[in-house]
Amino acid sequence: MSSFAMEWYLIALLMFIGFYCMLVSRSIVRQLVGLEIVSKAAMLALISAGYWSNNLVFAQALLITMIVIEVVVVAAGLALLVKNFRLHGSADIWKLDSLKG
Amino acid sequence: MDKALLAFLIIPLFAAVLIPFAARYRPRMADILANVTLLAGLANLAWLALSPSMIASEFANLPGDGLSLLLVGAIYLVGLCVTFFSAWFLDENLPNRPAYYSLLLVSVAAMTGVVTSTDFFTLYVFVEVLAVTSFALITTDESFAGVEGALKYFFLTFPASALIIVGLAILMLTLGSLSYENLRIFMSSDIPAGPVTFGAALIMLGFIIKSGVVPFHAWTPDAYQGAYAPVSAHLAGIVTKISGVYALIKMATLLRFFDGRAQALSEMLMFLGLLSIAVGAIAALRQKDFKRMLAFSSISQVGYIVLAAGLGTPLALIGAVFHLFNHATFKTVLFLNSASVERSAGTTDMDKLGGLEHSMPWTSWTSVVALLSTAGVPPLSGFWSKLLIILALWESGLRTYAVLALLFSIVTLAYFMVMQRKVFFGKKTAAAESSPEVSAPLLAPAIVMCGLIVALGLLFPYFYTYLKVVAERIII
Numbered sequence: 247m248s249s250f251a252m253e254w255y256l257i258a259l260l261m262f263i264g265f266y267c268m269l270v271s272r273s274i275v276r277q278l279v280g281l282e283i284v285s286k287a288a289m290l291a292l293i294s295a296g297y298w299s300n301n302l303v304f305a306q307a308l309l310i311t312m313i314v315i316e317v318v319v320v321a322a323g324l325a326l327l328v329k330n331f332r333l334h335g336s337a338d339i340w341k342l343d344s345l346k347g
Numbered sequence: 348m349d350k351a352l353l354a355f356l357i358i359p360l361f362a363a364v365l366i367p368f369a370a371r372y373r374p375r376m377a378d379i380l381a382n383v384t385l386l387a388g389l390a391n392l393a394w395l396a397l398s399p400s401m402i403a404s405e406f407a408n409l410p411g412d413g414l415s416l417l418l419v420g421a422i423y424l425v426g427l428c429v430t431f432f433s434a435w436f437l438d439e440n441l442p443n444r445p446a447y448y449s450l451l452l453v454s455v456a457a458m459t460g461v462v463t464s465t466d467f468f469t470l471y472v473f474v475e476v477l478a479v480t481s482f483a484l485i486t487t488d489e490s491f492a493g494v495e496g497a498l499k500y501f502f503l504t505f506p507a508s509a510l511i512i513v514g515l516a517i518l519m520l521t522l523g524s525l526s527y528e529n530l531r532i533f534m535s536s537d538i539p540a541g542p543v544t545f546g547a548a549l550i551m552l553g554f555i556i557k558s559g560v561v562p563f564h565a566w567t568p569d570a571y572q573g574a575y576a577p578v579s580a581h582l583a584g585i586v587t588k589i590s591g592v593y594a595l596i597k598m599a600t601l602l603r604f605f606d607g608r609a610q611a612l613s614e615m616l617m618f619l620g621l622l623s624i625a626v627g628a629i630a631a632l633r634q635k636d637f638k639r640m641l642a643f644s645s646i647s648q649v650g651y652i653v654l655a656a657g658l659g660t661p662l663a664l665i666g667a668v669f670h671l672f673n674h675a676t677f678k679t680v681l682f683l684n685s686a687s688v689e690r691s692a693g694t695t696d697m698d699k700l701g702g703l704e705h706s707m708p709w710t711s712w713t714s715v716v717a718l719l720s721t722a723g724v725p726p727l728s729g730f731w732s733k734l735l736i737i738l739a740l741w742e743s744g745l746r747t748y749a750v751l752a753l754l755f756s757i758v759t760l761a762y763f764m765v766m767q768r769k770v771f772f773g774k775k776t777a778a779a780e781s782s783p784e785v786s787a788p789l790l791a792p793a794i795v796m797c798g799l800i801v802a803l804g805l806l807f808p809y810f811y812t813y814l815k816v817v818a819e820r821i822i823i
Contacts, residue, residue: 261513268506274498281505288512295516299523308468312512315475319508322479323501329486330494339502342495345569345639 253294260287274327274337278320285316355388355419356459363452370445378434381448385427385455392420396813406816413817414668418462418593421675424799425585426455428792432683433577435788436690447487451581454480458589466526467515467550470597471508474557474590478504481586487575496566496573503566507556514549521546527601534603544602544609551598551612558591560653561623564646571642576686579638583645584679588671592649596656596667600821604659613657620654621748623647628758632765637685637695640766641678647759648674648721654752655736660743661822665814666735673720673728673803680717680796684710687789688770692782697766702775707784711771713793718767720800722760728803 260283267280289309296305331337362384370377395401396409396416409416430451437444457480460473478500485497515525521542522529533543559567567587571579595616604613627647634640652674655667687710688703689695704711720729733756740749784790803810 257513261509265506268502277502281502281509284506284509285512288509288516291513291516292519295520299520301519301523305519311468311472315472318479319475319505322482323505326482326486326494326498326501329489330498333489333491333494339498342498345492345495345572 250294250298253290257287257291257294260284260290272338272340274330274339277339278323278327281323282320289313352415352419352459352463355392355423356456356463358388359384359452359459360456363449363456366449366452367445370448374444377445377448378430381430381452382427382434384452385423385430389420389423389427392416392423396420402809406813409816409820412820413813414821415462417668417672417813417817418589419459421672422455422458422462422585422589424796425581425675425679426451428679428683428796429577429581429584432580432686432789432792435786436577436686441487443487447484450480450484454484454581454586458585461589462593465528466524467518468525470594471511471515474511474594475508477586477590478508478557481582484578484581485570485574487578490573490575492573493575494573496570499566500570503563504557507553509553510556511550511553514546514551514553517542517546517549527597530601531603534601534608540608544612547598547602547609548612551595551616554591554594554598555616555619555653556591558587558595558649558653559646560591560619560649561626561646562619564623564626567646568639568642571645571682572636572639576689577683580679580682580686583642583682584675588649588652588674592652592656592671595653596664596671599656599659599667600664602659604657605661605822613659616657617654617745617748618657620650620652620657621751622650623653624650624752624755628755628762631762632758635697637688637697637700637766637770638682640697640762641681641685644681644721644759644762645674645678647755648678651733651736651752654748655739658739658743658745660739661818662735662742663739664822665811665818666732666739668817669735669810669814670729670732673732673800676796676800676803677717677720677729680713680793680800681721683789683793684714684717687785687793688782690789691785692779697769699776700770700779701773702771702779703782704771705775706779706782707771709784709790709794711767713790713797714771715767716797716800717793718760718763720804722763723756724760726801726804728800728807731804731807 264280264283268277271277293305293309296302362380366377366380369380454477457473457476464470482497482501486493522533556563571583574582602609624647627643627650631640631643652667652670655663685695692700720727723730723733737749737752
């Protein structure tokens with residue numbers, strides 16, 4: 247198998263693992279971990295695309311920006327998680343059902 | 348980046364940094380600074396777009412593509428209404444008052460960044476900044492509902508961002524760059540478009556999730572209902588429209604839907620648009636909560652914009668852009684009025700409300716103007732945008748879509764009439780007995796927006812010349 251196909255196979259596998267982790271777990275922490283795996287797969291896709299289209303420098307610049315954004319988003323997510331735990335006393339995603347209709 | 352409008356991005360960002368320092372000992376400074384920043388920006392924009400020489404030349408020398416100028420205007424308008432409303436609405440002892448205004452200004456700056464970006468990566472960066480400020484704003488009052496809404500919003504928009512990044516990677520692999528211009532040039536050439544369309548479809552899917560179109564609408568009502576009252580006006584009025592729907596309109600022009608190069612995508616988008624019109628309207632009919640009903644109505648109105656963007660002809664794009672602007676005006680009025688009702692009567696449950704028109708006449712009548720505009724009753728502005736969208740559908744031979752869009756416009760009127768009767772008309776209930784009209788400053792934003800709705804409806808021919816310039820520029 248060529249290394250291009252290998253990389254994208256790996257990316258697809260990682261993305262599947264991430265989404266599977268999100269689907270089957272009830273804990274918000276695990277869901278966040280799943281999300282992180284998904285976004286890491288997306289980052290790998292970008293760097294691989296940069297390499298194979300001879301745009302590696304550009305892709306690296308984008309990726310560093312993206313990592314910074316990622317940190318901010320994850321910090322916001324963790325803050326929400328902590329706030330939710332303080333209010334509800336649990337981190338179970340299925341207990342978030344007070345809004346419906 | 349579009350250099351002409353860069354100041355509108357940097358100045359609110361600077362003010363957002365300044366506010367925590369300036370308001371350390373005098374919390375009121377935060378209100379004043381935020382309002383002055385946005386008011387100055389709006390005055391500047393009005394001069395830029397409406398100066399006599401600009402009108403005389405029929406908007407021929409607008410900066411940029413005209414669309415970004417119009418949307419920056421909408422962003423500043425809604426932002427100003429929300430900050431002005433908040434200045435009188437917030438509790439005196441809210442601990443994080445400066446933080447609230449800082450976040451509002453950062454979100455205004457990020458939205459300006461979204462509409463002035465010229466490549467997909469800049470778009471992505473600003474959309475993420477906008478999302479982070481929204482999570483924080485939704486939980487302003489630290490209520491159960493706020494945190495729950497924010498968490499649902501978080502867990503649906505973050506995978507959407509991952510999809511957008513994969514789309515960007517595929518676009519980079521096939522196109523070699525991420526600028527709008529390259530995509531536009533590629534789509535107007537004769538090279539088979541296969542993989543590029545696939546990348547664009549992934550990006551589009553991400554933005555469809557972010558704008559809350561129907562199969563992915565689970566987060567929208569929860570986030571709007573749970574959010575702190577003025578924040579829900581900000582979110583529904585402009586934030587989700589800029590972070591999701593604007594990108595869809597932009598993609599529709601870049602992929603040249605009107606010449607059929609991406610036929611499948613165009614049809615898919617139109618179908619989702621119609622689905623969200625239908626599901627939003629029918630779900631709104633059976634809601635018990637005022638804010639939640641408005642959220643479903645928002646999903647339904649977004650459907651019209653997406654439907655028009657999916658069609659992609661110049662007339663449809665004029666309709667889409669105009670409906671986006673109108674949505675900002677009437678949805679802000681309705682959400683701000685729901686905040687007033689919540690403040691005055693203490694609840695937004697429609698079964699407990701009733702007969703508020705006697706004690707809150709101004710709130711009641713501004714709601715009537717806004718809901719008639721949403722339902723598309725002439726001569727208000729909502730009528731013209733819906734007319735343009737339905738005409739464009741009819742003109743392209745999609746009669747079924749046109750008739751269904753028209754029918755669901757009547758359902759819109761129906762559920763708003765139910766809402767108006769339950770909340771404002773009818774017999775007074777216990778909650779309505781002790782609910783005085785809110786103070787004049789809280790009414791001012793709704794009245795200004797209503798004036799705008801009527802004015803845009805009556806002066807539509809002038810506005811149409813502007814929109815035509817915009818459509819010509821974004822399509823070429």
